[in-house]
Amino acid sequence: xxxxPGAWRRTASGAGLLGDDGSIAPTIFAEMSHLAxxxxxxxxxxxxxxxxGPAEVLEAAQRAIxxxxxxxxxxxxxPELLEAISEHQNRxxxxxxxxxxxxxxxxxxxxxxxxxxxxxxxxxxxxxVVFEPxxxxxxxxxxxxxxxxxxxxxxxxxxxxxxxxxAAAVTDCTRVILLNDPHNxxxxxxxxxxxxxxxxxxxxxxxxxxxxxxxxxxxxxQPHVPIATLPQAAARTLTISSAGKTFRATGWxxxxxxxxxxxxxxxxxxxxxxxxxNGSPFQPAIAAGLRLPDAFFAELREDMRRKKDLLGAGLRAxxxxxxxxxxxxxxxxDGASLGxxxxxxxxxxxxxxxxxxxxxxxxxxxxxxxADYASLVRFAACxxxxxxxxxxxxxxxxxxx
Ligand code: PMP
Ligand code: GLN
Numbered sequence: 001x002x003x004x005p006g007a008w009r010r011t012a013s014g015a016g017l018l019g020d021d022g023s024i025a026p027t028i029f030a031e032m033s034h035l036a037x038x039x040x041x042x043x044x045x046x047x048x049x050x051x052x053g054p055a056e057v058l059e060a061a062q063r064a065i066x067x068x069x070x071x072x073x074x075x076x077x078x079p080e081l082l083e084a085i086s087e088h089q090n091r092x093x094x095x096x097x098x099x100x101x102x103x104x105x106x107x108x109x110x111x112x113x114x115x116x117x118x119x120x121x122x123x124x125x126x127x128x129v130v131f132e133p134x135x136x137x138x139x140x141x142x143x144x145x146x147x148x149x150x151x152x153x154x155x156x157x158x159x160x161x162x163x164x165x166x167a168a169a170v171t172d173c174t175r176v177i178l179l180n181d182p183h184n185x186x187x188x189x190x191x192x193x194x195x196x197x198x199x200x201x202x203x204x205x206x207x208x209x210x211x212x213x214x215x216x217x218x219x220x221x222q223p224h225v226p227i228a229t230l231p232q233a234a235a236r237t238l239t240i241s242s243a244g245k246t247f248r249a250t251g252w253x254x255x256x257x258x259x260x261x262x263x264x265x266x267x268x269x270x271x272x273x274x275x276x277x278n279g280s281p282f283q284p285a286i287a288a289g290l291r292l293p294d295a296f297f298a299e300l301r302e303d304m305r306r307k308k309d310l311l312g313a314g315l316r317a318x319x320x321x322x323x324x325x326x327x328x329x330x331x332x333x334d335g336a337s338l339g340x341x342x343x344x345x346x347x348x349x350x351x352x353x354x355x356x357x358x359x360x361x362x363x364x365x366x367x368x369x370x371a372d373y374a375s376l377v378r379f380a381a382c383x384x385x386x387x388x389x390x391x392x393x394x395x396x397x398x399x400x401x
Contacts, residue, residue: 007144007146008144010143010144010146027136028045028136028359028360028363028364029045029046029047029136029359030046032045032046032347032357032358032359033045033046033357035348035351035357036351036357038351039351039352039355039357040355041350041351041354041355041356041357042355042356042357042383042387042390042391042394043357043383044311044356044357044358044379044380044381044383044391045347045357045358045359045378045380046359046380047184047245047329047330047380047382048244048250048251048380048382049248049250049382049383050382050383050384050387051248051384052248053247053248053249053289054247054289054292054296056288056289056292057247057249057285057286057288057289057292058285060284060285060287060288060289061252061281061282061284061285064280064281064282064284064285065281069280069281069284070280070281071280072276072277072280073105073277073278073279073280073283074277075268075272075276075277076100076103076104076105076268077103077104077105077256077277077283078105078280078283078284078287079099080283080284080287081105081254081256081283081284081286081287081290082099082100082103082105083099083287084286084287084288084290084291085097085099085103085105085256085258085290086098086099086102086103086258087290087291088290088291089226089239089258092216092224092297093224093225093226093228093229094229095226095228095229095234095258097258097259098261101261101264101265102258102259102260102261102264103256103257103258103264104256104257104258104264104267104268104271105254105255105256105277105278105279105283106255106256106257106271106275106278107253107254107255107274107275107278107279108242108244108253108254108255109212109214109240109241109242109244109255110137110253110255111253111255111271111274111275111278112240112242112255112256112257112267113137113138113141113210113212113240114137114141114144114274115257115267115268115270115271115274116176116210116238116240116257116267116270117138117141117142117144117145117147117176117178117210118141118144118145118270118274119266119267119269119270120145120175120176120208120210120266121142121145121146121147121175121176122175123146123147124146124147124148125148125173126147126148126173126175127147127148127149127150127171127173127174127175127176128142128147128148128149128150128174128175128176128177128178129150129151129152129166129169129170129174129176129177129178129207130142130149130150130151130152130178130179131151131152131153131154131161131178131179131180131183132151132152132153132154132364132365132366132369133154133185133186133361133364133365133373134151134178134180134364134365135180135184135185135212135364136363136364138178138180139366147175148173149366150169150174151169151365151366151369152165152166152169153165153369153372154183154186154188156323157323158188158323159183159186159187159188159323159332160188160190160191160194161194163193163194163197166194166197166198166201167197167201170201170202170204170205170207171205172205172206174201174205174207175207175208176207176208176209176210177198177201177202177207177208177209177210178210178211178212179198179209179210179211179212179227180211180212180213181195181211181212181213181227182213182215182216182218182219182224182326182327182328183215183327183328184214184215184328184329184330185330185332185359185361185364185378186323186325186330186332186361187308187323187324187325187326187327187328187330187331187332188325188326188327189219189222189224189326189327192225195225195227195230195233196230198227198233199227199230199232199233200232202233202236203232203233203236207236208236208237208238208263209227209228209233209236209237209238210237210238210240211226211227211228211237211238211239211240212240212241213226213239213240213241214240214241214242214244214245214255215245215327215328215329216241216246217245217246217297217300217301218245218300218301218304218327218328218329219301219326219327220301220304220305220308220325220326220327221326222326224327226239227239228258228259234260235260236260236263237259237260238257238258238259238263238264238267239257239258239259240255240256240257241255241256242254242255242256243255243282243286243289245329245382246289246297246300247286247289249282249286252279252282252285252286253278253279254278254279254282254283254286304329304381304382306385307381307382307383307385307388308325308329308331308381310381310385310388310389310392311331311379311381311388311391311392312324312331313392314388314389314391314392314393314395314396315331315333315379315392315395317392317395317396318338318392318395318396318398318399319337319338319398319399320333320334320335320337320338320395321333321334321336321337322334329380329381329382330378330379330380330381331378331379331381332361332376332377332378332379333358333376333377333379334375334376334377335375335376335377336375338398338399340375341374341375342374342375343360343361343362343373343374343375343376343377344360344362344363344374346360346377347359347360347377350398353398354394354395354397354398355394356391356394356395358377358378358379359377359378359379360376360377360378361373361376361377361378362374362376379391
């Protein structure tokens with residue numbers, strides 16, 4: 001076998017995915033979905049819905065294919081989608097975004113994130129501040145881009161960062177402060193005070209704020225507030241979102257990033273060499289989705305509220321302590337309350353013990369900080385009610401096994 005050279009090794013070790021023998025492991029989501037399929041367990045691990053999104057959106061994609069929208073799109077995306085994103089930012093948040101220069105369609109939020117980090121990190125001294133636990137691609141992309149990851153822990157029980165720890169992490173080496181609000185995997189929503197602190201620190205140290213808001217329409221008891229709405233932050237913020245969660249279309253991989261024109265140009269410069277363009281027939285369909293009436297977005301949120309309540313009740317009845325999520329698909333449960341101090345081991349055993357799959361939070365943290373999250377498991381509520389009820393019944397047998 002030849003040696004395989006390249007930056008991929010950095011990516012792998014950055015994400016904690018490189019095995020002791022040098023082999024690369026699949027992402028935690030792929031691993032857990034494989035485990036669920038292999039053991040015929042209920043998959044509350046990887047966060048994807050098991051029901052389709054709105055018929056208007058599905059039909060619009062079918063129409064677009066039939067009407068011949070099957071070739072490359074313009075470089076920034078289909079104008080109809082760029083306009084719909086601009087309208088959406090204005091309608092929900094009062095943000096003004098020029099569809100011609102301040103929006104870019106991407107291959108999911110994943111590419112928006114990777115293109116952004118590749119664009120903004122320029123030297124091995126450049127630091128990206130992330131909140132830990134963090135979505136798996138963040139560490140991988142920072143490593144691929146050759147930058148340095150600085151983590152700020154999110155502390156139980158509400159998974160907010162400590163203001164002093166945050167202030168200490170941001171320095172003149174910080175190129176990017178990368179937040180995810182609402183937050184995967186904890187379900188936390190940042191307080192106004194934290195958002196303000198991030199904006200202040202970014203300004204003081206001339207850093208770019210990159211905010212991953214893919215769960216923007218899944219905040220339960222308060223309006224979602226994009227950090228870009230802070231006047232001080234607007235000029236230095238790239239806001240990322242995606243159709244996956246809002247329109248139950250994770251496989252379509254339509255995402256976008258919006259922000260100041262110069263920053264969008266930087267991201268476009270990289271994106272055009274990653275995928276060039278993507279998803280011709282899906283882009284107009286997501287434009288139709290973004291233009292759906294308010295009732296659609298309200299019902300999406302209420303549906304998820306019911307489901308997370310159902311999941312939370314099932315987990316509590318099974319003996320888990322849980323952390324009430326303020327948003328997202330996810331609820332974090334503490335295995336320690338059932339005597340399981342090692343969530344990674346519990347997640348490997350859960351299919352046999354209960355026929356259910358979850359994800360250990362240790363998959364989202366750096367090695368140094370594993371101990372703080374060692375007993376925590378993330379369960380996804382984005383499943384049919386009957387599936388969640390069956391999962392709850394199965395988990396109820398856990399204490400007895
Ligand atoms: N960011 C977060 C926080 C996520 O949970 C996900 C996964 N859905 C993504 C980014 C990736 O989104 P997409 O599937 O649109 O690439
Ligand atoms: N975002 C999904 C989750 O957190 C999974 C996405 C993926 O598999 N890459 O579960």
